[in-house]
Amino acid sequence: MKQVRDLSQSDKCYFMEWLKIFPSEEVARATMKEDKPRLLIVNNKRICLALHQGGFFAVQDTCTHNGESLSKGKVNYLGEIVCPWHNYRFALSSGEAQDSTCRDLTTYALKWDTSGVFIRI
Numbered sequence: 776m777k778q779v780r781d782l783s784q785s786d787k788c789y790f791m792e793w794l795k796i797f798p799s800e801e802v803a804r805a806t807m808k809e810d811k812p813r814l815l816i817v818n819n820k821r822i823c824l825a826l827h828q829g830g831f832f833a834v835q836d837t838c839t840h841n842g843e844s845l846s847k848g849k850v851n852y853l854g855e856i857v858c859p860w861h862n863y864r865f866a867l868s869s870g871e872a873q874d875s876t877c878r879d880l881t882t883y884a885l886k887w888d889t890s891g892v893f894i895r896i
């Protein structure tokens with residue numbers, strides 16, 4: 776017999792969805808400055824959005840070392856986000872911590888089409 780599980784309010788269900796963050800790629804490129812990250816708050820999540828060598832990247836904004844906002848930092852020539860507090864570095868493409876034993880950052884997928892630029896949250 777097939778069991779059907781009743782989802783009570785205490786069960787947590789997580790769904791990923793694509794949310795529009797810019798109305799077009801042109802607006803995104805006009806808004807962002809190369810290697811100058813910006814803070815986005817999407818679905819109550821703090822996201823650090825960066826433009827590096829023409830590509831967009833999105834990682835969690837909270838540094839895994841001591842919680843500083845990475846969007847206050849900078850992007851170096853290697854495509855790493857550098858935390859402004861203690862200068863720990865994380866690869867924008869993978870979220871991998873580069874010079875510490877800190878946890879890696881969560882990364883978020885981005886996509887764009889004729890209807891806008893979207894982040895997967």
Ligand code: FES
Pocket residue numbers: 838839840841842843858859860861862863
């Ligand atoms: S809080 Fe980011 S490196 Fe320390």
